Amino acid sequence: MPYTRAPRRKVTVIGAGNVGATVAQRVVETGLADVVLLDIVPGLPQGKALDLAEAAPILGYDVSVTGTNDYADTAGSAVIVVTSGLARQPGMSRDDLLAKNAQIVGGVVEQAAKVSPDAVIVVVTNPLDAMCHVALKTSGFPPSRVIGMAGVLDSARFRTFVAMELGVSPANTSAFVLGGHGDTMVPVPSYCTVGGVPITQLLSQEQIERIVQRTRDGGAEIVALLKSGSAYYAPGAATGEMIDAILEDRQKILPCAAYLGGEYGVQGLFVGVPVRLGRQGVVEIVEVTLSDDERRQFDHSAAAVKELVEKLATLS
Ligand code: APR
Numbered sequence: 001m002p003y004t005r006a007p008r009r010k011v012t013v014i015g016a017g018n019v020g021a022t023v024a025q026r027v028v029e030t031g032l033a034d035v036v037l038l039d040i041v042p043g044l045p046q047g048k049a050l051d052l053a054e055a056a057p058i059l060g061y062d063v064s065v066t067g068t069n070d071y072a073d074t075a076g077s078a079v080i081v082v083t084s085g086l087a088r089q090p091g092m093s094r095d096d097l098l099a100k101n102a103q104i105v106g107g108v109v110e111q112a113a114k115v116s117p118d119a120v121i122v123v124v125t126n127p128l129d130a131m132c133h134v135a136l137k138t139s140g141f142p143p144s145r146v147i148g149m150a151g152v153l154d155s156a157r158f159r160t161f162v163a164m165e166l167g168v169s170p171a172n173t174s175a176f177v178l179g180g181h182g183d184t185m186v187p188v189p190s191y192c193t194v195g196g197v198p199i200t201q202l203l204s205q206e207q208i209e210r211i212v213q214r215t216r217d218g219g220a221e222i223v224a225l226l227k228s229g230s231a232y233y234a235p236g237a238a239t240g241e242m243i244d245a246i247l248e249d250r251q252k253i254l255p256c257a258a259y260l261g262g263e264y265g266v267q268g269l270f271v272g273v274p275v276r277l278g279r280q281g282v283v284e285i286v287e288v289t290l291s292d293d294e295r296r297q298f299d300h301s302a303a304a305v306k307e308l309v310e311k312l313a314t315l316s
Pocket of ligand 1: 087
């Protein structure tokens with residue numbers, strides 16, 4: 001006898017490209033929520049969603065995954081993940097990309113926020129910190145419900161390199177990376193540990209500096225290897241961890257791009273900081289003590305984000 005089960009909580013993923021499809025895969029494979037995958041290209045989200053649905057009997061999940069080009073299908077989402085955007089094309093300047101992606105993110109957020117007014121928005125599209133501003137402005141949501149995914153990914157890269165250097169389990173490592181998502185990110189070795197032991201006691205200064213640099217170049221390293229396209233497995237996993245913390249109200253402290261209202265001496269900018277994540281989004285911004293040098297790097301990073309946001313205002 002056919003039976004239509006009651007809908008579960010819903011996660012909408014906008015952009016069914018590499019990152020979006022990987023996020024959808026993470027969410028369904030962990031059984032966290034029903035997923036609606038939306039893209040501007042007809043057939044693309046439908047095809048990827050059907051492919052994911054056909055993996056369910058093997059992997060054993062029973063949440064639903066559907067693809068659409070219509071925002072009406074995303075109504076009532078608990079989380080909206082924004083991955084839609086363009087990659088930088090040959091001949092396209094950074095400013096061109098900034099303007100184009102701002103237009104895309106603004107457009108999708110406007111439509112998605114209207115039908116899911118209580119959602120938490122997780123922004124993934126680059127340039128990340130600037131796109132968070134666009135999402136905040138367009139949605140009209142409180143800043144606590146607009147969060148950027150960067151720090152979890154950057155920290156995971158840092159942890160991976162620490163684990164490789166020491167030959168320990170990556171799961172044994174803990175780290176966070178502050179600041180903007182880009183060249184000015186600030187890995188903070190003094191807060192990085194392996195089994196609770198600070199890495200400053202396990203690695204030489206030279207080793208740490210090498211890992212810090214590789215983390216800063218982490219995205220570019222993958223792009224150079226792939227030749228076309230950019231990373232998506234680790235970005236998908238990082239976004240998945242944030243969605244899990246939000247939906248399950250885990251009150252987990254994770255490094256995310258959050259809107260600062262005076263914390264860390266920064267007013268009105270999205271910058272990567274440790275935040276406590278729960279059902280309402282950012283529950284708390286955790287302020288940690290930084291050394292003078294870390295502080296200088298953080299301020300430099302925040303200034304770079306400010307510059308980008310000001311540039312955005314002149315472009316739009
Ligand atoms: N509405 C909906 N979807 C759109 C729109 C739009 N207005 N514009 C573009 N898209 C879709 C594209 O059709 C494409 O399927 O966004 C998707 C982007 O996917 P990819 O090109 O595969 O890019 P991806 O690797 O997934 O990266 C997405 O995440 O990590 C960041 O820097 C990365 O900004 C990039 C984003």
